[in-house]
Amino acid sequence: MILKDRVAIVTGSGSGIGRSGAEIMAREGAIVVVADRDADAAAETVARIGKAGGRAESCPTDVTDDEALARLVEGTAKAHGRIDILHNHAGIQVAGTLEEVTPEGMDASWRLNVRAHFMGCRLAVPHMKRQGGGVIVNTASNSGVFVDKGMLAYITTKAAVIMMTRQIALDYAKYNIRANSLCPGWVDTPFNEPYIRQMGGRKAIETYVSGMIPMGRWASSGEIAEAILFLASDRSSFMTGHDLVVDGGEWFG
């Protein structure tokens, strides 16, 4: 087990990629704190981990609420004595061009995609410094490494996560804290349901994805979990400030 007894917080882990990441970390021996604003979904992740023989606990949290986020991080540190891994994963996609994205849509994107990651890191880093190190994984997207039609708020905020993570990596390397961005491409999770509806259903999106992605398909959340495990574990021990793109070749353009 490559994460034996490590304490990990994963936000947005009630579904999709976050859940698969929580599950793979638990499989590798971590104690996972499942933080999702949907308490039932978080409880389901905890139950799945327990059924598989792993250790997890739920801490329902809306990560855009600073006080709730502080309760999550401080509560974890108090209960377990340390925070080895912080995976800031929860995010939002607001579609539209400059004129279509409302100021509210831009604010919501910034609040969840960037500010919540910032706050999570800011709260966890003092614990990581005190204990002699730690690992941060910030979910961005391959949408942070290129531009895409009609995706102003998403592209802007995901690119910001990548740069913020590089900067954290630079400033905190001397404390043995590594920080990397996870940049998935199309992953088959409920996150894309609005898009699927917009495109006219499952068949239409399958055609779009198979034409768009050089590998001709979506990723499963389990495939992205392998990248999360790599970033969260000592397997990436000399890697920091990196944006790990896992997208079946879409970023070639």
Ligand SMILES: NC(=O)c1ccc[n+]([C@@H]2O[C@H](COP(=O)([O-])OP(=O)(O)OC[C@H]3O[C@@H](n4cnc5c(N)ncnc54)[C@H](O)[C@@H]3O)[C@@H](O)[C@H]2O)c1
């Ligand atoms: N699925 C993809 O194709 C894809 C691709 C690239 C990047 N991403 C990124 O992955 C993240 C989520 O994707 P997913 O596929 O795992 O989605 P998902 O919809 O399967 O799961 C998202 C989870 O986040 C939770 N959540 C939403 N807002 C929250 C908040 N304010 N506080 C706490 N929890 C909250 C939801 O309740 C849900 O359980 C986002 O950051 C997204 O940008 C997804």
